[in-house]
Amino acid sequence: MTLNARTADRHVLYEEAVQCVEADLDFFSKVFKKTRGYAPHTLREDFCGTASLACEWVARHEENRAWGVDLDRPTLDWGIKHHLSRLGDDQDRVTLIEGDVLASPSPAVQVTAALNFSYQVFKDRKTLLAYFKNAYSGLADDGMFFLDAFGGTESMEENDEDRRISPATRPDGSRLPAYTYIWEQASFNPIDHNIVCHIHFKFKDGSKLKKAFTYDWRLWTLPELQELILEAGFSRADVYMEGWDDDEDEADGIFKKKTRAENMAGWVGYVVGIK
Numbered sequence: 001m002t003l004n005a006r007t008a009d010r011h012v013l014y015e016e017a018v019q020c021v022e023a024d025l026d027f028f029s030k031v032f033k034k035t036r037g038y039a040p041h042t043l044r045e046d047f048c049g050t051a052s053l054a055c056e057w058v059a060r061h062e063e064n065r066a067w068g069v070d071l072d073r074p075t076l077d078w079g080i081k082h083h084l085s086r087l088g089d090d091q092d093r094v095t096l097i098e099g100d101v102l103a104s105p106s107p108a109v110q111v112t113a114a115l116n117f118s119y120q121v122f123k124d125r126k127t128l129l130a131y132f133k134n135a136y137s138g139l140a141d142d143g144m145f146f147l148d149a150f151g152g153t154e155s156m157e158e159n160d161e162d163r164r165i166s167p168a169t170r171p172d173g174s175r176l177p178a179y180t181y182i183w184e185q186a187s188f189n190p191i192d193h194n195i196v197c198h199i200h201f202k203f204k205d206g207s208k209l210k211k212a213f214t215y216d217w218r219l220w221t222l223p224e225l226q227e228l229i230l231e232a233g234f235s236r237a238d239v240y241m242e243g244w245d246d247d248e249d250e251a252d253g254i255f256k257k258k259t260r261a262e263n264m265a266g267w268v269g270y271v272v273g274i275k
């Protein structure tokens with residue numbers, strides 16, 4: 001089938017362009033093992049959306065269990081149809097909870113992840129702290145909390161960034177042709193760091209899926225995130241920044257623990273709270 005604005009599934013386009021759950025899980029496992037000396041087996045994916053991360057976690061090891069929490073029923077249902085179903089009997093090891101991450105307890109886990117900046121939906125200090133405290137209390141004694149963050153000089157500007165997404169084979173074996181992903185920062189308010197962003201997709205036939213996703217967030221800074229994580233009770237808040245490949249002139253996908261970094265035009269990092 002031709003891929004265009006009429007035929008495309010926005011969740012497929014999003015997952016392929018935005019997420020790399022394999023790299024996220026490799027990073028969590030590496031940092032956890034280095035810190036604790038053994039591999040984690042339980043994970044909670046907050047703001048899980050289609051639960052692609054939770055399902056990949058369960059697929060990786062027969063002892064792994066995952067919980068996913070999201071407010072949006074249709075998105076969870078999409079995840080059940082496209083990700084959980086592929087796990088066969090192993091889907092018993094994934095539990096999806098339709099609810100607010102602020103009020104959806106699950107059994108204690110070793111890893112909690114809140115990715116693709118989703119926690120930025122909490123715009124005031126009091127609510128973000130309440131969320132971090134919930135994350136803390138939902139972790140086992142050896143638990144670790146992983147967030148991602150973005151920033152840099154261009155993060156506080158109105159701008160668009162286009163990226164061509166190469167043809168890919170989806171986990172169900174289907175072929176996804178090339179398309180263009182567009183990240184638009186539509187507004188930024190320096191007074192309260194309110195940022196509104198849209199994701200659009202553009203196709204070979206010229207058609208566009210405009211505002212496929214919209215985010216109305218507060219752009220939190222790394223010092224604020226570290227301070228709030230510590231205030232929530234974590235013993236440490238470490239920052240890992242992505243490196244830069246000078247030859248390719250692009251980010252290299254390697255995250256290293258840092259206490260100093262260059263403020264580039266755009267950067268991505270993880271903040272890790274250690275219980």
Ligand SMILES: C[S@@+](CC[C@H](N)C(=O)[O-])C[C@H]1O[C@@H](n2cnc3c(N)ncnc32)[C@H](O)[C@@H]1O
Nearest residue numbers: 047048049070071072099100101115116118121
């Ligand atoms: C940016 S998407 C993240 C999807 C996916 N986890 C990822 O990493 O790409 C944000 C998701 O958070 C969900 N969400 C927003 N506020 C929430 C809340 N308070 N509690 C639970 N889910 C929430 C939305 O329904 C949406 O699916």
